[in-house]
Amino acid sequence: MSAAGFLDRSRCIAPPGYDRWRVPPAALAIHLSIGQAYAFSVFNLPLTKILGVTAPVPEDWKLTTIGWIFSVAIVFLGLSAFTFGRWLEEAGPRKAMFASASCFGGGFLVAALGVQIHQIWLVYLGYGVLGGIGLGLGYIAPVSTLIKWFPDRPGMATGLAIMGFGGGAMIGSPLAVALMDFFKSSTSVGVAEAFVVMGILYFAFMMFGVFTVQVPGPGWLPASYTAKRKAEFGATPAVPTIGTPAGRSNAERRPMAKDVHVNEAIRTPQFWLLWVVLCLNVTAGIGVLGQASPMIQEMFPGGVSAQAAAGFVGLLSLANMAGRFVWSSASDIIGRRRTYMVYFALGALLYASVPSAGRMENATLFVAFYCVIMSMYGGGFATIPAYLRDQFGEMHVGAIHGRLLTAWSLAGVAGPVLVNYIREYQINHGVAKGDAYSATMYLMAGLLVVGFVANWLVQSVHATHHYNPERGPMRV
Amino acid sequence: MSERDETFELRPRIIAWLVVGIPLAWGVAQVTIKSAALFQ
Incomplete structure (x- = not known):
């Protein structure tokens, strides 16, 4: 071979x-x-x-x-x-x-x-x-x-x-x-x-x-899922509908009833709303994640050592990682849209509350707020592929996910620049270092409110976008 | 499926999870130790 x-x-x-x-x-x-x-x-x-x-x-x-x-x-x-x-x-x-x-x-x-x-x-x-x-x-x-x-x-x-x-x-x-x-x-x-x-x-x-790595064989479905799927798609071709005959590419297999071609997906409002959802969720998290160590030291001067601040960064990493699994798994139960509602609503509330925790000099509350925020930042990354699968089916979910990740690229550059610029601007205008983060927190809360609206606007993809092998890959 | 077959099926799964689980557990332990400084 x-x-x-x-x-x-x-x-x-x-x-x-x-x-x-x-x-x-x-x-x-x-x-x-x-x-x-x-x-x-x-x-x-x-x-x-x-x-x-x-x-x-x-x-x-x-x-x-x-x-x-x-x-x-x-x-x-x-x-x-x-x-x-x-x-x-x-x-x-x-x-x-x-x-x-x-x-x-x-x-x-x-x-x-x-x-x-x-x-x-x-x-x-x-x-x-x-x-x-x-x-x-x-x-x-x-x-x-x-x-x-x-x-x-x-x-x-x-x-x-x-x-x-x-x-x-x-x-x-x-x-x-x-x-x-x-x-x-x-x-x-x-x-x-x-x-x-x-x-x-x-x-x-x-x-x-x-x-x-292995891919499922032709027509494979988990036994427990077959009955549910039959109920979901009713009279569509009998199960299996997602089979991939050996040697045939993914694009050649018979599609699910809700599959959307990647070229068609990017023409839907749902794709761009989810793009905004991911971009804002990442922007809000990534900028602050990069500044976690100096931020906690400057917001609690004399109260948090450099070593403890490094511990804080480590704790955020753990929360980020755990959130990816916990929130994403929870989305299977409560639904993808509702999960993002929680990310944005709770995230905005916590970001808006962080300056108060700083003023109260309550480091424990500050750390707890940030751990939850970072868990939802990680959760946002992990839940998006399943959200895409719900909207566009499994046929091109990898390709659609790939296109959506441009939101991450933009946020990865814009997030830190935004946070650094606001902080520098505040300090240059006489704001104390410890207070310079407040404006950033309120801005992040604002971004998450916009994300909440974008997610709220996401509805199921209209059937005219669904892939039909007889009409070809594109809607006509 | 016989008991022997079940053992045969289980072993590759356990090995696969150990291959990725051990480095991950090591990394998590490192970060957890580092995080402890926050509470001292």
């Missing part, structure tokens, strides 16, 4: 009776790896003293220059998910996950070369462009696969995978620190060496996912 053949969609169709609970670990292997991106900031300070080693010298890179590495990666995450989402549906998850592993692992190696010869463009190209493409492919491929395996619990399934993305930072951060400590010497800060080891380790770990 050739390597290319092994990666084909037709070679990863599960045999009858396959245990679907063996698929989430394959998805987690990918997401735990690419989630390292959230921990990239641990390299920031060492990267500012590549030449000086013990302290930065004038020729060393500035923090602002280094900050762009993560931003480029997030932009390319969105662009690659947008561009390759449709290909992924055709090629299957194994090929997409292999491409992701190659890009993500290879990106580390190119970045290591850039650090070694001190060429920032190579680091941008390696970790930013190549790594970012790996992030985009790796993010959507497992999610789309799990949705097909768990049509009865899509929220729980996608929450499980996307929880891995949150958990990836928890592995990536201490791993990077340990590797840099191991490799640092009088002539090196150890970043290039750490990049090489991480590139190889992550590639190997992602290959576990490549080898073990």
Whole structure:
């Protein structure tokens, strides 16, 4: 069997009776790896003293220059998910996950070369462009696969995978620190060496996912789901309707009654409303997440040490990760729209209350508010694929998810810029550092209110958008 | 399905979950230890 053949969609169709609970670990292997991106900031300070080693010298890179590495990666995450989402549906998850592993692992190696010869463009190209493409492919491929395996619990399934993305930072951060400590010497800060080891380790770990991922066989449905599905779709073609005959691509299979073609989906108001929903949810969370450490120290001067602030950041990471699984699983019970209503309403209320917690000098309340906010930030990421599946069916959910992730790219750049700009503006106009965050919190609450309205406007996709194989992929 | 068959089915599932569960548990433990500083 050739390597290319092994990666084909037709070679990863599960045999009858396959245990679907063996698929989430394959998805987690990918997401735990690419989630390292959230921990990239641990390299920031060492990267500012590549030449000086013990302290930065004038020729060393500035923090602002280094900050762009993560931003480029997030932009390319969105662009690659947008561009390759449709290909992924055709090629299957194994090929997409292999491409992701190659890009993500290879990106580390190119970045290591850039650090070694001190060429920032190579680091941008390696970790930013190549790594970012790996992030985009790796993010959507497992999610789309799990949705097909768990049509009865899509929220729980996608929450499980996307929880891995949150958990990836928890592995990536201490791993990077340990590797840099191991490799640092009088002539090196150890970043290039750490990049090489991480590139190889992550590639190997992602290959576990490549080898073990499977897609459901023709007509497969969980037994408990069959009766419910029959009731839902009534007189539509008898179950199975989502079968994929062996060797046929996803696009060739018979569609669900509610399937919407990716090119048609982006013409619906529901797609753009959900785009706004994701963008605002991410914007509200990501900017504050990046400032959590200085924020708690400045809002409680003298009361919170730098070490305790680092503990606060860690706690937020745990809340972010747990929220991805808990909220997304809850959405299977209370419904996707209602879950986002909770995110936005409760989020706005908590953001508006944070300045009061600061004025009351109640650090416990402040931490509790932020943990809930971050759990909903994570939950927003994890629930969106199931929301898309509810609206547009399973046929092109990976490709549609990929297009929606451009909202993340925009929010990933706009969120921190917005928060930093408002803070600087306030401080430059004489506002005390501890109070400078209040305006940001009220703005975030306002953004979440807009998100609430966008989510409230989401209704079921009209039947005229549903895919009909006899009319072709587009509505006529 | 016989008892032997069930064991055969269960083993790959457990192995797969351990492969991803151990690194995740290690990462969560690291962060939990770090978070404890907030309460000291």
